[in-house]
Amino acid sequence: MSEQRPLLEVEGLRVEFKTRNGIARVIDDLHLSVMPGETLGVVGESGCGKSMTALSIMGLVPIPPGRIAAGKIMLDGEDLLQVSESRMREVRGNEISMIFQEPMTSLNPVYSVGNQIAETARLHEGLSARAARDRAVEMLHAVGIPAPDKRVDEFPHQLSGGMRQRVMIAMALTCKPRVLIADEPTTALDVTVQAQIFDLLQDLQEQTGTAIILITHDMGAIAEMAHRAMVMYAGRKIEQASVDEILTNPKHPYTQGLIACVPHMTSNPNPEPARLQEIPGVVPAMTALGKGCPFAPRCAHAMDQCRSQMPNIETVDENHLAACHLNAQLGGQGA
C-alpha cells in the first residue's frame, strides 16, 4: 500500500468559529491522509474536533459562524476548498459520502426509504425513476435488509434502529463513493447489531476499495475495523500509528488514559477488579486554550515546558507520530 498515493489528504487544516467568548479554533493544523481501501480510525472525547473534521471534508461547516482559516483538502489532486459549490455538490454523496450517528434524525420521516436512496442515484447518475428504484432495492439487498422489494416502500419509523442504520449506509454507498466517512455509525446500536454493521462495512470495502474514515470514541471498534488510528484532542492530532501499535504502545499520556480508563471485557475476568484509571477533569473549552499543550491541565506527567509551549507532532517511532514533550525528552521512550 505504501507506493499508492493517498486518495484523500488534509493538509494544515484550521477551522475557526466566532463565538460570544471569542474565536474558537476547533481544528488546528490538522494533517490526515487515507489510502484507497484503507480504514482510518479517528478517536477522542466529544468536543475534540472529530465530527468537525468530517464536516470540513464534506464541505458542511456552517459559514458563518464558522470559517476555514487555512489548509487544503485534496481529493485525488483536487482541492475541495477551492472548488465551486456546484462541483462540491457533485462530490458530496457521489465521491465522498457520510454516515451520520443518529439514524432516526438523519432520515426524512415523510419519504419512504426507497425514495431517499433513489434520490441520490437520480441526482448524481441521472437515472430514471424506475431505474433508481431498482437501484434502491439492490442497495437494500446489499446491506442485508430482508425482503428489500417490500422494505423499499416503508418509512423510517417502520424500521428498527439497526435497519435504519443500514438504510443510511445504503444511501451513502449508492453511488459507490471513493471515500466514506462514518461518524459514530454504531453508537446508538446494540453490540449484536454493531457487529453486523461492521461486517457489512468490511465486506463492502473489500468489494469496492472504498477508503473509510471511522470516527468513534470506542477503542474496541477501532481495533476491529481500522488499519491506522489517529487520536485527536482539542482540535489537534496528538498521536497517529497503526492500530496494533497504538493499542499496545501508546506514546501520548492522553491515548494511554483513553485506553486504560475503559473496562475491557475479557474471557477470564479478575475476581477482584482493580479500580479504573481516571483521566481527571474535562475537555477544555475551545475558546480558553492557552499557549501550552491543551492536555497539560489533565496530564499526570505535565512539566513546566508543557504549560508554556505547544508540543509539535513528531515521529517517535517508525510510522508513529506523537505530540508530547515527554517523548522528545525521553528519546521516544514514552511517558
Next chain:
Amino acid sequence: MSDTLLTVEDLKVHFKLPRPHLFGPNPIVHAVDGVSFRIKRGTTFGLVGESGSGKTTVALAVMRLAEITSGRVNLGDLTISDLDGDGLRHARKRMQIIFQDPYSSLNPRMRAGAIIREPLDLMEIGDESERDDVVSKLFSNVGLRPEQQALFPHQFSGGQRQRIGVARALASQPDLVVCDEPVSALDVAIQAQIINLLRDLQRDFNLTYLFISHDLGVVQHFCDEIAVMYLGQIVEQADRVSLFSKPLHPYTWALLSAVPSADPSAKNRGQRVRLQGDPPSPIDPPAGCRFAPRCPFAEQRCKEETPELRTFGENHVAACHLVTDDGVAPHTR
C-alpha cells in the same frame, strides 16, 4: 437481618396496546415475562441484554414506576408489590434510581443544592438544619465543591451532572439503588470517574445496586452477579467470573462475542459468531425457546418446548435444552 435484600419472584409486566381493529383484541406486549432473582445486600446485580429485552422494565417494576401485572417483589421483609399510597411513599425512601441521561433528569430551573434536597423535603427526613448538613455532606461525598450548591444544572459538565444525580439518589439513605445505564451517556474518560465513584459509595454506605447496562465491559468490571435477558426472560445468570469465562447459553455466547475487543492479541478477532436479524417482537413471542429463531444450534425441540432454567455448578443457571447436564454448552462442542 437477612443476607438477601431484594427478592423478585415470577415478575410479569405486560402492556396493553390500542386495538388495531374495532372488534379485535388488544395486542399485549410481554415486556417482562416471568423473571425471578435475588440480590444480596451490599452487592451489585447486573442486568444485560439488547434493547427491548425488558431490562429497564424490570427496574421500573421493582421501583413500582411500571405497573406489575403479576409476581412479587420483596425489599427486605417488605412486600413492595402489595403496597400503595402512603406505604409505597415511605418504602421509596429505601429505594432510589439513577437515570441514564444527566441532561434530562435534572430540573433546569432548580439549583443543584435544591435538587439534592428535594427528596429530603418530600420524604420529611430530618429537620431544616439537618437537611442542610446532609446536602453539604452528599456534595463532598460525590466530589463536588460546597459552593457549587448554588449553581444551576446547565453550569455543570455531563459528569458533574451525573454526580448530582447520584447524590440525589443517595439523599434518603436508600438500601437499594437502581442504576439505569448510569454511564452510557457520558464520555469514555468521564465514565471511569462515575464508575469509581459508585464503587466508593457502595463500600462506604453498604449500598446494593441493581445495575442495568448494555456495555458488557462495564458490567464485567462492576457487577458481582449478572443476569442476561432476552425478550422479557432471564436466559442465563451467574457470578461475573463464570458468566464471562464460561457462558452456557448460546445467546450469552453470541452477545459476548459481538463485543469488539481492544486487545490486539485477542484470539477470536474476526472469527466470531454473528447473530442474524433483530430480536422478534415481544407482542407475539415465538413458541418454545424465544431465542430459537436466531440460534445457530436450534433443533426441532427448541421450537416446541420452552426450556426451564437449570442449575449448572454453583450459582450458574441457564435456560437451554442443548446444554448437557454436566454443563457442556452447544457452542463448545
